[in-house]
Amino acid sequence: MSESSIESMKTKPSNEAFFWLLFSAGGVVAAVLIPIQLFLFGLAFPLGWLPQPSYEHLMALVHSPLARLYLFVLCSLPLFHWAHRFRFTLYDGLQVKHLNEVIFAFCYGGALLGTVLAAYLLSSI
Amino acid sequence: MTDQAAIGQTTTDQAVRSEFHPRWHRKRVSTWWWLGEWHYLKFILRELTSLSVAWFVVLTLFQLRALLHGPETYAHFTGRLQSPLMIALNLIAFCFVIFHAITWFNLAPRAMAVRMGGKRVPEVLVAAPNYVLWFAVSAFVGWLLLRTP
Numbered sequence: 001m002s003e004s005s006i007e008s009m010k011t012k013p014s015n016e017a018f019f020w021l022l023f024s025a026g027g028v029v030a031a032v033l034i035p036i037q038l039f040l041f042g043l044a045f046p047l048g049w050l051p052q053p054s055y056e057h058l059m060a061l062v063h064s065p066l067a068r069l070y071l072f073v074l075c076s077l078p079l080f081h082w083a084h085r086f087r088f089t090l091y092d093g094l095q096v097k098h099l100n101e102v103i104f105a106f107c108y109g110g111a112l113l114g115t116v117l118a119a120y121l122l123s124s125i
Numbered sequence: 126m127t128d129q130a131a132i133g134q135t136t137t138d139q140a141v142r143s144e145f146h147p148r149w150h151r152k153r154v155s156t157w158w159w160l161g162e163w164h165y166l167k168f169i170l171r172e173l174t175s176l177s178v179a180w181f182v183v184l185t186l187f188q189l190r191a192l193l194h195g196p197e198t199y200a201h202f203t204g205r206l207q208s209p210l211m212i213a214l215n216l217i218a219f220c221f222v223i224f225h226a227i228t229w230f231n232l233a234p235r236a237m238a239v240r241m242g243g244k245r246v247p248e249v250l251v252a253a254p255n256y257v258l259w260f261a262v263s264a265f266v267g268w269l270l271l272r273t274p
Contacts, residue, residue: 030178031226031255036263040270041188042215046206051269055196061269062192073263075185078178085175092155092172114182114189121189 019084019108028079033074059125068122075118076111083107174225177218184215230255 044050061067087107090096096103159165189239191202205211 002252026178027225027229030222031229032262034178034181034222035219035226035259036266037185038219039217040267042181042184042206042213043219046203046212046215051273052203054143055192055199057270058192058199062189071189075182079182082175082179082182085172086179089169089172089175093266096155110179113188117186118189121186121193125189125193 022077022080023084024075024081025040026079026084029073030078030081034078037074059118062122062125070125072118072122076115080108083111091094170221171224171228174221174228177221178225180214180218181222226259230259 040050045052062071084107087103090103091100159169188202191199206215231248231252233255234246234248236252239246239251
């Protein structure tokens with residue numbers, strides 16, 4: 001880990017633990033669920049390898065509370081995973097220390113926005 | 126603190142005279158430091174998997190929006206996913222997400238050393254339950270979407 005990330009950890013230890021928890025929870029969700037979801041909806045269905053599920057079938061699924069919870073978790077937690085990892089990619093990879101606050105606001109602001117959007121869409125579907 | 130400062134002072138004084146004078150000037154690290162070695166490149170590639178994760182979520186949010194707007198909008202959405210550009214993007218994202226999954230699952234044995242009868246359980250065995258869970262969940266999600274109601 002580079003000095004910039006260690007420094008930012010020193011300044012807000014409690015917050016970093018919280019964000020790190022979100023990062024790992026999102027990492028698990030992303031690892032277990034995204035590959036199959038992306039494979040089916042992004043490759044197998046569009047390419048005709050597998051029959052596309054009908055609109056009605058998907059709506060019936062989405063209307064069950066468990067599926068909504070699943071979709072909310074599927075959208076929200078991986079975004080916080082992204083926010084944490086991408087933040088450090090920018091800190092360490094590009095060595096742009098002077099922009100740390102901007103990067104932080106962009107990453108977590110984005111994750112929060114996505115979470116709100118997911119909640120809104122799932123509640124109105 | 127004062128002790129340390131004093132020690133720092135003396136070492137600095139000595140350092141001036143010693144032939145192993147520490148270099149205070151630090152070289153700026155290039156933006157492209159990670160391109161030189163496979164190990165670093167792998168690290169950066171793993172870090173970049175987060176972009177594919179974000180891409181997938183954005184796609185899913187658009188999908189939910191299309192579902193909300195009705196069958197025509199949803200048909201339009203699935204039609205767009207068939208364009209070569211979207212197929213290419215999703216293929217790249219899929220590879221990155223698989224890379225994330227594998228590196229993530231393989232971290233488990235590094236994070237905790239499981240011992241049985243005084244011996245350390247091989248890393249492969251510690252990571253195995255992750256893969257079992259992964260395949261079971263994937264099969265279940267596939268079954269939910271593909272079964273004919």
